[in-house]
Amino acid sequence: MRAVSSGPLAGARPSSRHVRRIATAVTAVVGVAALSACGANEQTPSGASQSDAAPGGTLNILTDSASNPFDPAKSSGLAITSLALVHRRLTSWHIAEGQAAKVVPDLATDTGKATDDGKTWTFTLKDGLKYSDGTPIVTADIKWGVERSYAAAFSSGLSYHKPLLVGGADYKGPFDGKELDSIETPDTKTIVFHLVRSYGDWTWLASTPAFAPVPKGKGAEPTYGEHPVASGPYQVAEYQKGVKVRLTRNPNWDKKTDEVRKGLPDEVDFQLSQDTTTVSQRLVADSGADQSAFGASFVSPAQLAQLQSDSSAKQRLVTSKSGALAYLALNTKKGPLANVKVRQAFQYAVDKSAFQVASAGSAQLAGEVATTLITPGITGREQYDQYQTKPTGDPDKAKQLLADAGFPNGIDNLDFVVGKTNSGPDKAQALQASLAKAGIKVNIRTLDSDTYDSEVTGNDAKYDLVLGSWQPDFPSANGNIQPLFGTTEIGNGGYNISRYSNPDVDSLIEKAESTVDPTEAGKIWAQADKKIMQDSPVVPLIYTRNSFLHGSKVTGFSIADFPSYPNYLVLGVNK
């Protein structure tokens, strides 16, 4: 979804929220048994993709999205995908296979100093940092960048920081001359954030796109993302919406100050608006410039089935071990779905195994059946299943629950919104068929990813059901729970697409967020997870594996344990 979707996105479309990625599907290629045999992930350094290429060459990124603006305020990109090629942030991520993701300094000299019990955070910039235009990067620009993310016109990016900064709730952005006083810049190197409450994950939030510098006073125009001032190894040389984006080297980026970006290729070209099936076929064929290309979207199930008999392409297929939670969101504010008994019926009606097959051809390829909201590998996650049933679902039990709720004849005409990308419609049909067995008739409405986003995150929710997918924006259970179930995330671009609001859950979220010890916080998150599932605002489907294809000359292509996307920052191109 894209959807939906932006999954594909993550990389290529920093502006889309992860939900969309989800919506669409994700496919995994390799089963547990097959992992060791063919998962490129698991390859030892013998593969060409493991040793770094010499600097130089052009890396091509093939994406189905029509635009890929590099506007930090509007972006929900991960710290390791396309936006990070152009923009540095205060902190970044160190990710590697088999290791938990670690927060590391980027523009800052360290990952931030917390004082006042986690309510005040101080960062200091490294020496000698410059923009692509040669001017020095100062903390006032970081402040401006964060302030800019509050302006209504630029508010579509990750927004975890917005309610946390003192005064943030009422702040409308810097373009009418008002500053956000809770961000102090005592000198050009130091920046201090004052938060409304203790917040242990602030060091992770400093790696989100809004903490990239925007030269003070710039970025008032909506097209800033097409010609931004760069701090990373690349700058935008050419931007043609729907066609291509060309990134060339930023001569003022100093590799010595940057521990996360390798900056190997001389040029990075995004080919926009590509058909995902065609992209897979081109990458399988592996000829010409496509040898130094990779697909930002997931490999489709049909392509996966085909790849099983193509040993060369199979070598170049990389699959994550886990990934986004795919889920069916139930609009808790609408019609019969406002009744918790009806929503619980959905837990039994859904055939998760059919969903797995529709996603990627088999349970092993698609990812495990999900029963919790917190995804595997996140601190504090507890495995539980409040609605135990067969993986194929239990239509009779669902009918019984519906009858108890006053719908003995089932429910008709539910509006089911799904994103077009990543075989979203096929997955939606699998759900439609299983719901029909329980007497729930749904009409699928397929939307392209931009429309999908505005439909599901808008204020006026007309839909009943949405196929969603969510991967945390940073590796904390916070990122699993708060964006999807916090009352503040309903509408206005928020991803609480089931429009779920429960004061008990809100207070648990707040309690967990202000708990600085990660283990203690994890316990509270697990409690919130179970509490939410009692109200059944969503049906967890699977923990989706993602598969990507790359050309034979691309080096460094791998997926760490988190996130389930390749690290764009370390890719190189062999001659």
Add this chain to the structure above:
Amino acid sequence: MSPARSVPSAILRMLRTDRWALGGVVAIVLLGVVAAAANLLTAIEGQDPFTYHNEALDHATGRPAGTLGGVSGAHWFGVEPLTGRDVFAIVAFGARTSFLIGLAATLVSVVLGVLLGASAGYLGGWYDRAVVWTADVFLGFPYLVFMIALGAVVPASVPRPLLLVVVIGFFGWPSIARIVRSQTLTLKKRNFVSAARALGAGPWHVFRVELLPNLWAPIIIVATLSIPGKIGLEAALSFLGVGMPPPTPSWGRSISGAIDWVRTDPMLLIFPGLALFLATWGFNVFGDGLRDALDPRTEVRR
């Protein structure tokens, strides 16, 4: 009135002499029976087009288990990859979708086209010019783009089959109207029409009693020849994702889905593709044969 030239007898004679037209009729009848008896046939097979059969799939890849896309006694045309839905049931119920939409849309076109064409030809004057001009505009109209746009904006509460019938049917009237109008122009100068008018018959009476019987032959020919286009149009719209919504089977949507699988599971494309080919080919050669048998230039009933 020569009995040998009546429409049914001309058809019979054509079938005896024109093997291509006979083949077309066989194809149409075959698919028509499948469409009409889809429930019965799939009941005999023991399948339906909606049920997922994961057990019929290869557990490693989601492809149909077995050869030729999983063709077997239980699944006559095999199963869909990733879902295990029965392809025969999808093709059979898809025939029902195609025939119903194709024929109903043709009916809409014929009714509109005959009424507008005959009235324009008979009444003449500014009304005639307006109809001709409108028909020309619609003939040159980029209707596919229009239908795609319409499919995207019309709310889901409007039944999709009705929308398809109305839209596809509406864009078919100009070609029929033009032919009917030109026939009417020649007919209204004929003595029997003049006689009826002289006796005080009104336009509706003249249309019903004098014109219509002589218009049937061209109407049947042009209608038959336009059916394959309409079936193809429904398939095209479904192929593009703005036609019949899932899960209602539709050949166009099946073909669209099969394209991704053509290398690993070509049968998935072949069965609905063949059915679509047969239907359009059948109506085309049948219409051609009809035209030869009922050449309207030599035919006047009185």
